[in-house]
Amino acid sequence: MPPSSRPPVPPGAAPPGGVPETARPARITGSPAALAVHRDVNRTAVAYPRDRSVPELFEACAARWPDATAVVHGGLTLTYRELDRRANALARRLAERGVKPGAVVGVCVARSPELIVTLLAVLKCGGAYLPVDAAWPDERLRQLLTGAECAWMVTDRAPELARRLSGGCRVVAVTGDDPAGRDTGPGAAVPADALAYVNFTSGSTGRPKGVAIRHRSIARLVYGARYAPLDRTSRLLQLAPVTFDAATFEIWGALLHGGTCVLYPHDFVRLSRLGQELRRHRVTVLFLTTALFNTVLDEAPDALAEVGTLLTGGETHSVRHLAAALDRFGPGRLVHVYGPTEATTFATYHRVDSISEDSAVVPIGRPIQNTRLYVVAGGELCAPGAVGEICLAGDGLAAGYLGMPEPTAEKFVDAVVDSVPERLYRTGDFGYLLADGRLVFHGREDDQVKINGFRIELGEITHQLDRHPAVRRSYVTVTTRGEKALVAFVVPDAPVTEAELRAHLRARLPGYMVPHRIHTRDRLPLTPTGKTDRHALLATHEAAPRPC
Amino acid sequence: MTSQEPTAPEPGAPALTSTEKALADIWRSLFGIDEVSADDNFFALGGNSLTAIRFLARVEEQFAEDVLPPETLYEDPRLASLAQAIDTAMA
CATH class of the missing domain: 3.30.300.30 (ANL, C-terminal domain)
Structure with missing residues (x-):
């Protein structure tokens, strides 16, 4: 398949030099074959609680299953009631310190029950959490916090951060609450379209972009999930750094269902320990980045033997490793996922139930629930086989890049697609649809070079x-x-x-x-x-x- | 494989214990290099967090589980130190 010529979409939305303030939504249409395949793959709507905030949804689980295990960390467990009460106590303390709805709150807490308490507490205040890594250099830390207008930092290393941030943020120690917790939180009204968290992605211009995700986008990710069985019996391993959006899935995929979030209890991944944790806590759903998945498959595949659903993705897959996993674990367990941070963790999924001998590629599949995808080239939808830019739509789309209106306007564009008004996220990734509607990844815009x-x-x-x-x-x-x-x-x-x-x-x-x-x-x-x-x-x- | 008895030295190189030799073999395979000495440093050779996962998995396979905590690798990543930590744990 020859690479297409550069397919900017939609035409006229982002002329060089800036975005006109009153850019008229572009009309995107296509051949009958193109329209038919897109209509088919985009039938993804399922009912879900799109108007309820994450804390509201969590509290409903806590009310229904108060004694269910919410969080496991080594030998320590927190029930839904305990987690809710502790988060209420911290949320009240944050509210007393001035955290109001709409505030961006930095979180620098090691993977622990306190981390989950903190994330939930920030959301209960109506704030958005901005996870940071203590290993980031001071300058980057300050730059990100300033850019996000972040005025608070909740942390388990308060003295260190107070020194490093030198007054830029009010530092709140995560410990020190009444361990019994409180029945109710600060009572902030939190709409579903409020911001819930900010994850940074590296920017081509050198300035990291803060991707701002709404409560509704988290609900869209975890309810009615097509890609993995998520319910109150689910036990998800929390392994990803919380600065990385896989953590959104690992945490809220469990806690908005009455399931269990199993925190990996070590600082470093060791495959023998990974296997032990997965077995000991009977983890049912696991996400591994492509590279870690490949490493586990090479070095210690038995670690994954008892996990019900294995999700992998994040970069171009290795057919060989997927085939080895399929061979070892059998069909019905392996899922290839794709999705940029800007579309809330996952956008497409493909159940890897068979790989033919001569497979050169494994598709990234069809959109997950309540998500739409368009393959667009030259301002038109592509028919099967034709390469275009992958554009995503639906409730998973980020509000934009925090404090960066120009990159936001360039990547998030309004269009009328097949007569339907859509807000599109232009991924910069290329792909083509197979005749059956599954999407195949075909490199990135910046993988195209000229020599x-x-x-x-x-x-x-x-x-x-x-x-x-x-x-x-x-x-x-x-x-x-x-x-x-x-x-x-x-x-x-x-x-x-x-x-x-x-x-x-x-x-x-x-x-x-x-x-x-x-x-x-x-x-x-x-x-x-x-x-x-x-x-x-x-x-x-x-x-x-x-x-x- | 875990004896601390030095084995016959290669010309010009200090003798490696058998544990050091075993680790050197893993490093040669991980890093695609021919020469590994007792003073070589895992991260200076190009090791990163993912190579560390592979290295520790192979160490556990050859010696025993928990014989080398990741923290030890990050604190003192010289081959000789790692071999000594393993010998102590195996003793």
Whole structure:
């Protein structure tokens, strides 16, 4: 499938140099085949409590199942009643300290019952939580908090943060409440379209973007879930850093259903401990980022043996690892998920119940409940097989980037799609629909590079490298040190030389698409959020001796 | 595999204990390098949190569960120190 020409959507919504204030919603239509497939995949509406806030929904669970286990942390448990009472006490204290509806409240608390108490308490005040990592450098921390107009910080390391934030925020220690808690919270009215939390994503311009998510978007993620069984018997492992939006699923997927949120009790992931925790607390649903999933599959797949539903996603999958998992765990348990932070954790899902021998790709599937997707190129919906930008719509869409009207207007656009008014999030990801409506990921906008005038899709090169029998997985990027050049990193399964790989590619790609260097590595390094770390790889490339 | 008896030294390199040799083998495979010495540092060689997960899984497989807490790796990531921690835990 040839890459499409750049498909900006919708036409006229974001002309270079700025967004007109009264931009008229673009009309997006398409061929009969395009309209038919989009109408089919977008029949996702199911009833859910879209007008109730997260604390209201949680309190309903607590009233109905007060003695059910809400949180497990090692040998410690909190029932729904206990969690609710403790959150009420902290919420009252925060309200007394001046936290009002609409406030953004920083949260720097280690993974613990206190973390969950804090998140719930902030929401009960009508505030939005902004999780931060104590390991972030001071300058970044201050920049993010200032940009989000965050005036409070709830933390389990109060003296340290008071010093590091030097008066920029009022620091509130998370401990010190009446352990018995309180029957009621501060009684703030919290509408479902109020902001619930802010997660930062890295910005292409260097300034992280605070993605602001509403209460309603959390409810949309966890109710009527198509991608995993979520109910009061569900037990979800909370493993992701809370600065990462997988945590939204792990926490509220359990706590808005009467289920149990099992907090991984260690600072570092160790596969033997991961297996123990999963077995000991009978975890039913687990999300692992693509890279961690691949690692577990390689090193200790038995750790996952008893988990009912395994979700994985976050970056381009490895067919080989998905096939190995399917082989080992059987059909009905593995789900490939996709979704940017801007659409609240998950946007599409694909049950991996079969993988054909020659599968080059595994789809990212169909939209989850109450979510719509459009594949758009040149201002039109794409028919099956045609590549376009993946645009998302529905109640999962973020309110926007906090304090950044221009990037918000560029990425979140109003359009009339197939005669229906929609607010679209332009993901910058490309994909195409299969005839049966499943979506296949086809690289990112910024994976398209130009070298010596040739437009190159990096995904096409990795695809060809991955087809070599000795290649487990590969990563291709562009080095700009000296002359701009393609450089590839390959994790081999069997001994293979650079010359062999180059010959393999030369046999399959035009010369300008064969990388300048092909390094072999035993693993691909990761960023803290679990994506392949391009900068770390390039640093190893630049330190490597020249080829003989 | 876990004896602390030094084995025959390679020319020009200090002798590695058998535990050190076992760890060096894991590092060679993880990092794709030929030479590993007792003074080498896991993170200086390019280790990160995910490599650490792989390394610890392989250590537990070869020695015993809980023989090397992740904290030890992060506190003193030199090969010799890690081998010593394992020997102490196995003693």
